[in-house]
Amino acid sequence: MSTTDVILGIDLGTTFSLVAYADAQGPKLIRDADGEARLPSVLGFGADGRVTIGWEARRHAVENPEHTVYSIKRLIGLGIDDVKKELPHLPYHVERGERDTVRIEIDGKARTPQEISAMILRELKRRAEQHLGHPVRKAVITVPAYFDDSQRQATRDAGQIAGLEVVRIINEPTAAALAYGIGARGNVDEKSGARSLPVGDKSKCTGTVEAVSGASGPIAVYDLGGGTFDVSILRLTGGMFEVLSTHGDTHLGGDDFDRAIITLVQAEVAEQFGINIDSPATKQALRLFAEDVKIRLSVQDSAALELDLGSGRTYRRTITRGEFESIIAPLVERSIDSCRRAVADAKLQPLEIGQVVMVGGSSRIPLVRKRVAEYFGRPLYTALNPDEVVALGAAVQGQILAGRRDDTLLLDVTPLSLGIETMGGAMGKLIMRNTRIPCAATEQFTTFMDGQTSVKINVLQGERELAADCRSLAAFDLRGIPPMPAGIPKIAVQFLIDANGILNVSAREERSGVEAQIQVIPAHGLTREEVARIEAESIAHARDDMTAHRLIDLRNQVEFDTHKTEQTLARHGDLLSAPERDELLAEIDSLRHMAATTTDCDALFMALDKFGKKTLPLANLAITAALREASAPRETPIRR
Amino acid sequence: MMDVHLTSQSDAATPVRCSTCEMLHHAPLACQDCHDLLDHVQGADYFELFGLPRGYHVDLAELGRRYLSISRNIHPDKFAAAGAEMQSFALRMSAAVNKAHDVLRDPFLRAEYLLESVGGPSAAQDKSVPGTLLADVMTLREEIEEARDAGDTAALQRIENGLKRSQADALGRIESLCSRLDTGDDAAKTQLRQNLNALKYWNNLLSQLASVPESAKP
Numbered sequence: 001m002s003t004t005d006v007i008l009g010i011d012l013g014t015t016f017s018l019v020a021y022a023d024a025q026g027p028k029l030i031r032d033a034d035g036e037a038r039l040p041s042v043l044g045f046g047a048d049g050r051v052t053i054g055w056e057a058r059r060h061a062v063e064n065p066e067h068t069v070y071s072i073k074r075l076i077g078l079g080i081d082d083v084k085k086e087l088p089h090l091p092y093h094v095e096r097g098e099r100d101t102v103r104i105e106i107d108g109k110a111r112t113p114q115e116i117s118a119m120i121l122r123e124l125k126r127r128a129e130q131h132l133g134h135p136v137r138k139a140v141i142t143v144p145a146y147f148d149d150s151q152r153q154a155t156r157d158a159g160q161i162a163g164l165e166v167v168r169i170i171n172e173p174t175a176a177a178l179a180y181g182i183g184a185r186g187n188v189d190e191k192s193g194a195r196s197l198p199v200g201d202k203s204k205c206t207g208t209v210e211a212v213s214g215a216s217g218p219i220a221v222y223d224l225g226g227g228t229f230d231v232s233i234l235r236l237t238g239g240m241f242e243v244l245s246t247h248g249d250t251h252l253g254g255d256d257f258d259r260a261i262i263t264l265v266q267a268e269v270a271e272q273f274g275i276n277i278d279s280p281a282t283k284q285a286l287r288l289f290a291e292d293v294k295i296r297l298s299v300q301d302s303a304a305l306e307l308d309l310g311s312g313r314t315y316r317r318t319i320t321r322g323e324f325e326s327i328i329a330p331l332v333e334r335s336i337d338s339c340r341r342a343v344a345d346a347k348l349q350p351l352e353i354g355q356v357v358m359v360g361g362s363s364r365i366p367l368v369r370k371r372v373a374e375y376f377g378r379p380l381y382t383a384l385n386p387d388e389v390v391a392l393g394a395a396v397q398g399q400i401l402a403g404r405r406d407d408t409l410l411l412d413v414t415p416l417s418l419g420i421e422t423m424g425g426a427m428g429k430l431i432m433r434n435t436r437i438p439c440a441a442t443e444q445f446t447t448f449m450d451g452q453t454s455v456k457i458n459v460l461q462g463e464r465e466l467a468a469d470c471r472s473l474a475a476f477d478l479r480g481i482p483p484m485p486a487g488i489p490k491i492a493v494q495f496l497i498d499a500n501g502i503l504n505v506s507a508r509e510e511r512s513g514v515e516a517q518i519q520v521i522p523a524h525g526l527t528r529e530e531v532a533r534i535e536a537e538s539i540a541h542a543r544d545d546m547t548a549h550r551l552i553d554l555r556n557q558v559e560f561d562t563h564k565t566e567q568t569l570a571r572h573g574d575l576l577s578a579p580e581r582d583e584l585l586a587e588i589d590s591l592r593h594m595a596a597t598t599t600d601c602d603a604l605f606m607a608l609d610k611f612g613k614k615t616l617p618l619a620n621l622a623i624t625a626a627l628r629e630a631s632a633p634r635e636t637p638i639r640r
Numbered sequence: 641m642m643d644v645h646l647t648s649q650s651d652a653a654t655p656v657r658c659s660t661c662e663m664l665h666h667a668p669l670a671c672q673d674c675h676d677l678l679d680h681v682q683g684a685d686y687f688e689l690f691g692l693p694r695g696y697h698v699d700l701a702e703l704g705r706r707y708l709s710i711s712r713n714i715h716p717d718k719f720a721a722a723g724a725e726m727q728s729f730a731l732r733m734s735a736a737v738n739k740a741h742d743v744l745r746d747p748f749l750r751a752e753y754l755l756e757s758v759g760g761p762s763a764a765q766d767k768s769v770p771g772t773l774l775a776d777v778m779t780l781r782e783e784i785e786e787a788r789d790a791g792d793t794a795a796l797q798r799i800e801n802g803l804k805r806s807q808a809d810a811l812g813r814i815e816s817l818c819s820r821l822d823t824g825d826d827a828a829k830t831q832l833r834q835n836l837n838a839l840k841y842w843n844n845l846l847s848q849l850a851s852v853p854e855s856a857k858p
Contacts, residue, residue: 167720240708344850401720409715435742438716440735498731499716 009394014227175393217354
């Protein structure tokens with residue numbers, strides 16, 4: 001197998017991101033030295049310009065609150081006005097960018113959520129390359145099924161900025177279903193409570209598609225992650241994964257449960273001590289604290305909280321699972337509402353669902369499991385590792401796209417209706433939600449004025465009747481229409497949603513046959529030109545960063561090697577002749593001088609290598625001397 | 641690997657020559673020998689596309705099986721390694737097949753399609769409905785609203801049952817009218833149009849009843 005066409009499967013999560021690949025034995029996660037596949041989606045921006053990603057950034061979040069970025073997925077592909085409710089919870093600075101986009105500002109440098117996400121993706125790519133031992137260029141990246149066109153496009157742009165060819169964007173619950181269907185489970189961790197509930201023999205997947213597709217009835221995938229929620233209903237038929245419907249909420253997840261705890265603590269602290277605890281550092285601290293409480297309450301009946309407020313004041317209380325459940329219940333009910341809609345759109349009854357597959361870290365919460373089991377009226381399938389299964393599924397999709405898995409195919413749907421703004425500000429639907437993708441719709445447009453050569457179309461996504469209540473995806477400016485009297489041109493515009501769930505628009509004036517030019521002005525995302533520019537910059541930066549990194553490493557090596565040689569000369573210099581000693585001392589000086597002055601990594605590397613060879617005779621003499629000393633009879637006999 | 645039979649059942653279909661390997665096929669979507677796609681999906685008759693007999697009656701299980709076997713061969717995922725042109729072709733073909741599948745599996749859309757293909761009036765051209773339907777719909781809307789406000793689930797259930805009966809009645813008439821379309825019966829076309837318009841009202845009311853009120857999006 002040619003190594004360069006491996007397609008990675010990447011789960012770019014709100015809280016954690018994972019990368020997997022698939023080979024003939026099946027999909028595999030890439031783990032760190034501790035066996036951990038999860039990379040926290042947290043970035044720490046150091047004062048020296050260095051960026052740390054993952055566990056280390058997460059550990060330093062509290063001491064470095066305004067320089068630590070997390071939950072970027074809740075901002076990607078959205079306009080600044082869409083995320084207003086989100087902002088008070090975030091300790092880092094979010095600003096209004098061009099066209100009301102979101103910018104994260106750190107130390108005077110503004111970055112788009114796409115660029116931040118690209119940094120996470122680049123780190124995952126690096127890990128994969130290190131593990132596989134060769135460069136990787138292609139990836140399948142997962143998104144919540146309920147992500148709209150802008151959010152999908154923005155995620156794909158992040159991949160491009162990270163130097164990845166994003167061969168497919170797939171939906172997280174669909175990816176999970178794929179992993180479930182082929183029997184990949186991830187590391188099932190008993191301590192997290194993930195275990196198989198009695199669901200009958202057929203659902204205990206054993207590695208083949210047939211093993212589970214034999215399970216009767218469609219399956220539901222309930223995916224409650226760190227920041228997003230999806231439910232998808234699928235039918236599995238001999239390797240074919242047909243999504244019947246999907247519903248969700250892109251702002252519902254573990255983050256919201258944490259915030260419910262934070263709000264409770266903040267209110268009680270304000271009441272008892274008359275102080276507001278909402279500084280950036282406190283926000284970061286409270287977040288980690290709340291997360292810990294939440295996780296403890298999934299396995300214990302109560303958790304003790306203690307918060308040192310300084311000046312001898314301590315906030316103490318015990319939170320019971322019942323209390324926690326009552327504050328998160330409305331959020332859990334929102335997810336059940338989504339389940340109802342998805343089941344109705346699939347034209348099914350809850351009891352017709354043959355299997356409920358639980359995915360996402362927050363699916364471990366006992367209340368969530370209880371309510372989902374009640375709604376579907378059946379035991380849940382919890383044998384998959386809820387954190388790992390999405391990345392595994394993405395890797396399987398990568399294998400399908402690489403042409404290495406011929407027996408499996410995903411047929412997904414578009415989660416939201418697509419339409420255009422009609423006269424009077426109404427939403428004219430062209431493609432209904434839960435339509436199988438790829439799908440297309442064609443609409444005719446004309447001109448209102450004599451000689452008009454361009455027409456603007458506002459493309460919307462959403463279920464509401466008024467254009468103002470739907471999400472505007474982009475303004476499409478059709479240009480190059482041949483001048484004709486008003487109402488005469490017949491411009492056929494085709495809206496095509498591809499297998500990524502991303503919209504492609506083409507237009508043609510039918511009387512003249514002229515292909516209209518389309519200028520896309522994204523409502524919240526980046527223009528193609530912006531993506532290309534950022535990509536170019538980031539490649540240049542990555543190269544600069546890498547050079548800087550390498551230079552630092554080389555200089556450290558020079559310092560280490562020359563110091564070591566000086567020490568050896570001091571101890572064993574008498575084993576060399578005087579000219580030999582002088583030559584080495586001169587070499588040390590010259591190498592140090594070079595390290596201090598040059599920026600040419602390659603030249604420094606060569607000089608270091610040459611120096612190493614020059615010092616070899618001394619090193620050998622020193623080793624021989626050391627051996628002789630060690631084998632010499634000891635002056636003090638060992639007492640028996 | 642290509643286990644599926646894409647060959648049409650209808651003998652009337654003209655054989656199509658694969659432009660790449662020149663093999664002749666009866667209404668295939670992909671050449672069974674070189675696996676290249678054949679460009680005759682767009683604009684093709686939906687029934688011919690799935691090799692199903694033309695008419696209101698469709699064996700949904702068979703349609704589902706044929707849809708899957710066609711998708712297996714033409715989905716863009718199967719052409720990820722192919723050139724840009726082939727990929728875009730697979731994309732357009734898949735969209736066309738998905739559309740055909742959506743139409744044929746839904747009785748309303750299927751009847752609309754049958755009416756359209758014999759040159760019958762579209763919903764935009766003829767908005768008429770049978771008898772007192774508009775008044776009935778208005779009354780029902782009020783009743784639904786009142787029952788909802790009062791939280792009267794028994795009344796809502798009654799309304800739903802009544803609507804399902806009206807829906808079934810309309811579908812019954814549509815079915816028999818569809819069988820008269822081939823005879824060039826113009827009266828049948830007009831009546832079918834009216835009954836389809838009526839069915840749309842019943843469908844809308846039913847989905848309105850079933851819908852969980854969508855909470856306001858941010």
